[in-house]
Each structure stands twice: as C-alpha cells, then as structure tokens.
Amino acid sequence: MKQNAHFQDADAFYEQLLDAHEGLNREQAELFNARLILLLANQVGDARVLKECIDAARQLPQGAGMGVGVE
Amino acid sequence: MNGTASTYTATAHTNGYEFTGGSGYDLPEYPFLPPPELQGGPTARHPVVIVGAGITGLTLACSLARLGVRALLIDEDNTVGVKGASSRGICYTQKSLEIFERLGIYPRIEAKGVQWSVGRTFAGTDEVYSFDLRQQGSFHLSRQPPFINIQQFYIEGFLVERIRELGGVELRWQNRLVAFEQNPEFATLSVETPAGRYQIEAEHVIDATGSHSPLRQWLQVPFDSRRGDDRWCIADVRFSKHPPVERHTWIEAPFNEGRAVWQHLMADEVWRLDYQMAPNADPEEVSREDVVRERLARQFGSDVEVEIVWVGPYAYRSECVHALRHGRVFLMGDSAKVVSPFGARGGNTGVADADNLAWKLAAVLKGKADPLLLDSYNDERLEAAQQNVCVTNRTARFLRPADGTERLFRQAAIGLAKQYPFARSLINTGRMAVANPYSHSSACTYAPGSAAGQSVQNVRFAWADGTRGCINDLLDWTAGDLLVLVFGDLSPAALQRLRRLCLDAPVRSVQVLGPEAVAQAQEHVRDPQGHLQGACHVFGHAWALVRPDGYLAATGESVNGHLVSAIERSLGLRGEAT
Numbered sequence: 001m002k003q004n005a006h007f008q009d010a011d012a013f014y015e016q017l018l019d020a021h022e023g024l025n026r027e028q029a030e031l032f033n034a035r036l037i038l039l040l041a042n043q044v045g046d047a048r049v050l051k052e053c054i055d056a057a058r059q060l061p062q063g064a065g066m067g068v069g070v071e
Numbered sequence: 072m073n074g075t076a077s078t079y080t081a082t083a084h085t086n087g088y089e090f091t092g093g094s095g096y097d098l099p100e101y102p103f104l105p106p107p108e109l110q111g112g113p114t115a116r117h118p119v120v121i122v123g124a125g126i127t128g129l130t131l132a133c134s135l136a137r138l139g140v141r142a143l144l145i146d147e148d149n150t151v152g153v154k155g156a157s158s159r160g161i162c163y164t165q166k167s168l169e170i171f172e173r174l175g176i177y178p179r180i181e182a183k184g185v186q187w188s189v190g191r192t193f194a195g196t197d198e199v200y201s202f203d204l205r206q207q208g209s210f211h212l213s214r215q216p217p218f219i220n221i222q223q224f225y226i227e228g229f230l231v232e233r234i235r236e237l238g239g240v241e242l243r244w245q246n247r248l249v250a251f252e253q254n255p256e257f258a259t260l261s262v263e264t265p266a267g268r269y270q271i272e273a274e275h276v277i278d279a280t281g282s283h284s285p286l287r288q289w290l291q292v293p294f295d296s297r298r299g300d301d302r303w304c305i306a307d308v309r310f311s312k313h314p315p316v317e318r319h320t321w322i323e324a325p326f327n328e329g330r331a332v333w334q335h336l337m338a339d340e341v342w343r344l345d346y347q348m349a350p351n352a353d354p355e356e357v358s359r360e361d362v363v364r365e366r367l368a369r370q371f372g373s374d375v376e377v378e379i380v381w382v383g384p385y386a387y388r389s390e391c392v393h394a395l396r397h398g399r400v401f402l403m404g405d406s407a408k409v410v411s412p413f414g415a416r417g418g419n420t421g422v423a424d425a426d427n428l429a430w431k432l433a434a435v436l437k438g439k440a441d442p443l444l445l446d447s448y449n450d451e452r453l454e455a456a457q458q459n460v461c462v463t464n465r466t467a468r469f470l471r472p473a474d475g476t477e478r479l480f481r482q483a484a485i486g487l488a489k490q491y492p493f494a495r496s497l498i499n500t501g502r503m504a505v506a507n508p509y510s511h512s513s514a515c516t517y518a519p520g521s522a523a524g525q526s527v528q529n530v531r532f533a534w535a536d537g538t539r540g541c542i543n544d545l546l547d548w549t550a551g552d553l554l555v556l557v558f559g560d561l562s563p564a565a566l567q568r569l570r571r572l573c574l575d576a577p578v579r580s581v582q583v584l585g586p587e588a589v590a591q592a593q594e595h596v597r598d599p600q601g602h603l604q605g606a607c608h609v610f611g612h613a614w615a616l617v618r619p620d621g622y623l624a625a626t627g628e629s630v631n632g633h634l635v636s637a638i639e640r641s642l643g644l645r646g647e648a649t
Binding site for chain 2: 006011017018
C-alpha cells in the first residue's frame, strides 16, 4: 500500500469528490461512495494492496472513535 | 453561482472596520492640495488616471513613475490603510518582493518585515503537516526570500514616498470619484474634493478601488460570486510570549472550541492571531475586548500580558468578474476579484496585476507597442484571478465544510493524515500564493517544451567583471524594453541579426556564457551555476525572451524568424493567439 502521496492533483480530486455529493441525500451519498470504492478498487486490482487498504481504513487514529463526529 | 443568497445577512466583509478595536497604529497623513482644475485650469486629459491608492493602485503608480509615464492617482482618503483600521494583508510572496525590488522599496520591506519559510498545521494537539519553503523547489535561488510578513500599510507608505521621489506621477488625496462616463477615445471622471468638484479626462482609467468598486457598479460589470456563513475574528497583539517565527495553523484548535486558528508574526513584534468563529457569529460580540482577551487567554494562558493592537471581525466572499477591461477601464486588484484571505492570494494578486499592466501601458503610450497589447492584460490576469478564486474557494470549503458528507470527508482526511503521509496533501489550510502562469495569452508564443508564460525568478549571475548581478538588474537596464537572453556562443550571422533586432525594436540582448567561454557580444554575463538557464527553463544553445514584468514571452533555439515573431507578438503586433 502506498503511504506517500500519489495524487497528481489532490485538491482538484477532493473538490470533484465533494462536488459529486452536492444534491445527494444521505442514502444516495452512501450508494455513491460504495460505487466509487468499487470502481477505484478495480483500478488498484492488486489483492494484497486492497487488503492492506481495508485493514488501514479500519484502524482509526488514537482518540478517534468510529462514527463519532468531530464536533 | 451568480448573485447573492437570500438568507445572507450583511456583515463587515474583508475590508470592514465597523467593529474594529485596539490601540491601532500611527499612520502617515497626506495633505489635501486643491487641484489646478479648481483654480481655473482647463479640463486636462491624462494618459492614465488610477483610482484608489491601495497596494494595487500604488504599485501601478510607482511602476509607471519608474518607467517614466505620466499618471494621476486619486484616492478618497488621506492616508494608507482602510480608514485607519490599518490591517488587511500581511504576507508577501517572493514574486511580489521581486517586483518591490524593481520599484526600489525592497530594502525597506526587508528591514521592517519578518522573513519566514516554515509552516506547520495542527489538528487538535497533533502536527499533521509541515513545510519549509527554503527546502522546496527553487525558492532559494532568488535574491528575495520565499515570504516576508509585514503590515500592508507599511508597503503602501513606502510606495507613496517612492512615487514622490521618482516624480512624474501626481497623487491627489481626498479626491473621490463620484461620476464617470466614457466614449471609445476617453473617459470623463467627476471628482469631489473638500474644495469642490471638478472633471478630468483620461485615456486609460485604472479601477483599483477595491472590493466595493463604484466603477464596477456603474459599468454593470458581470461577475460570479460565492459567499458563506464562515466568520473569523483577527486579533493583532504584542505580548510577553515569543512563539516561533513560523506560520502555524490549526484546523481544529482545542483552545478555540475545535475551530481553526492562524498564528503569524509581522513587523513591530505584532502577532496576527486569526480565530474562526461559529458560523454566522455576531461580529460585534466576538470582537468585544473582554471576549477577545478570554480567547487569547485560552490559547496562551491567563498569565500572558497582551497588548491588543487591532481587532477586526470579518466574513469573506469570493467574486470574479468575467472580463478585466471595459472600454477605457481596466479592473485590477480587489476590483477584479475578491478572495478569502487563505494563502495570501489577495494583495499579492493585486501587485502582480499592476506589474502586468504597467509595462504594457508604458510601451503603448511611448509608441513602442500596439494598443492591442493591452488586451493581453485580460488574457493573463483574468486567468490568474480565476485560478486564485478557485484555489481559495477550495481552502474555504475545507475550513468550513458543509454538514454531512463534506464534514465526513474532512474527518476521514484528518484522521488518515495523522497515520499516513499521503493524506497530508488533502489537508488544506491555504495554498500559498505563487506567480500565476499564463497559459493562453495573446502576448506569449507557446511551443512544446517552452516555459512561455511563466515567471522568471530573480536569480543571480556574474557580470563580465566577476561581480554579482540579478535578473532585476538586467530588467532595470532594459528600462521597459524586452530582454533577449542568448545562451551559448553565437554564429557571426546570428550576432548580426541580434544587433539589427535591437536597433529596429524595443529589445535589448545579452549573451549568457559559461565560466570560460569567450564573449562575442559586448553585453554579456556569466552563468557559472546555470541559474539563469534554469530560471528560463532552457538548455544548451537557446534564447529566452523576458518581459519587463519578469515573465517569459517565448523561448527558442536559433536566432531566426521565430524570435522575430515572438517579439512582435509580445508587443501586440500579432493579435491572434497561438
């Protein structure tokens, strides 16, 4: 799993990602995210990398509870 | 998004001063002198009238004075700073500092301001990101540092004094523009003063009046606009604490109820502390002295002695006009675009706008360039304005995410940034201003592999006698003409063609040589470390056409027709874009 930045343009991607959510309700947003994850996973392909990504996503930084908002 | 949201309530905006407080600064005051028009003089027609003596208008006025162009600058106030509120910009980029060096005020800025290159971003108590600009890219190659922090009014005051020193540009204080009309040849301006009202005519009007431009309203200039509910409150303070001279930003500061905080040093040992408030916070409440002191105590402890120099609550909006030229009127600085303060893309953009138009106006007014060249101001600076609006809007969206998905993604990004380096690139507390490149200007000649349209840093080289020089020294020498740098040895025919070109066109050429090579042109410099070559993005035998604003108009290999047509294009003699 790559740990260093590999984005060509991180800010532009982030903006596109948020733009894509505009006007979606919660359910639609969740479905969109699920579809996007599957699309991106297919771009990655490598089974070992995908497993590492899933493991990394489950492992929250210390002090942050799953599902607890920032505020 | 065009127009304004109906739920928006008017708040003091970036330049607001309604609820400002603090002991303030002593600002210079400039005398009102009754203009000759009010003493029976005829209505004069000026080649250039600049409206607004902020950092943008003054930079243009000073640039024109340096290039020997007569101009008139009018301002409704009698001082620098906004009506005595005296804060606004603090952070000046390398490109702006290079421009100020050409104008002759850089030594004063360097002496007064604070240099910095390290920035750190925190989420909660964790540092998630840091940078040192001196280690990044080529910042260290310029004679100017990556950034200097200094209160904006100091630069404005230096410019006023420099303009007086240079002469040729008249400054009229307490002269307010109250009406305007134009025809294809000239504009007529009505100006109100304490001694009465008068009219002047102008061939070129520069609107540098800022974010509440009356000209933009009168001309009904179309623009895009975006505004939100994010509210901030600045406290400029002196205190017994001495934090590091670094740019510190918190996305979620534990001492500010989990909201953002900015911390930065500027001149006179004054710290700029900028606190994000709750959405739609009441500006009067958040700027009350006891509330400000409580906020400072939460960050620095209650035992720290604090002198409050200035307090200013603000909201921000972003705006961008669709065109910078409207008949005889050129919009620049905040008249052309308004951005949030993140990344120092407001004032620095205004300085670059002024630097861009100054040499073009000078070349046209002296008959060295075609008036069509002035349209390239729109090509180049509108692209820069749009880019800066886009970049600052992204930062604003990161700092004040909409509830729901936007906040969720920010939470994910911050968490990942604490664990993995890649996610730091998603943390956006401001992308620092750069010299914006021009990718589709009618005055630049683009070719594959060429860096045309990019800024050339003020790098060092050696004069023929071995002493050190910089690009700015060469731009001083060209005095508003174009500069052709020719790298490597020249055939006799190429040398002859260059001499011809310099006789026929407003161009001066300099041969750039390695440490040992034999010079063929009388005007030559040495580039032992290849910094000039690197700054122009050329390799081996090549030429680079550098404009008076330090931008590359074109590059090429042989001294041939390509160079001739590039020179013509950068003088507005070939209107079509490439």
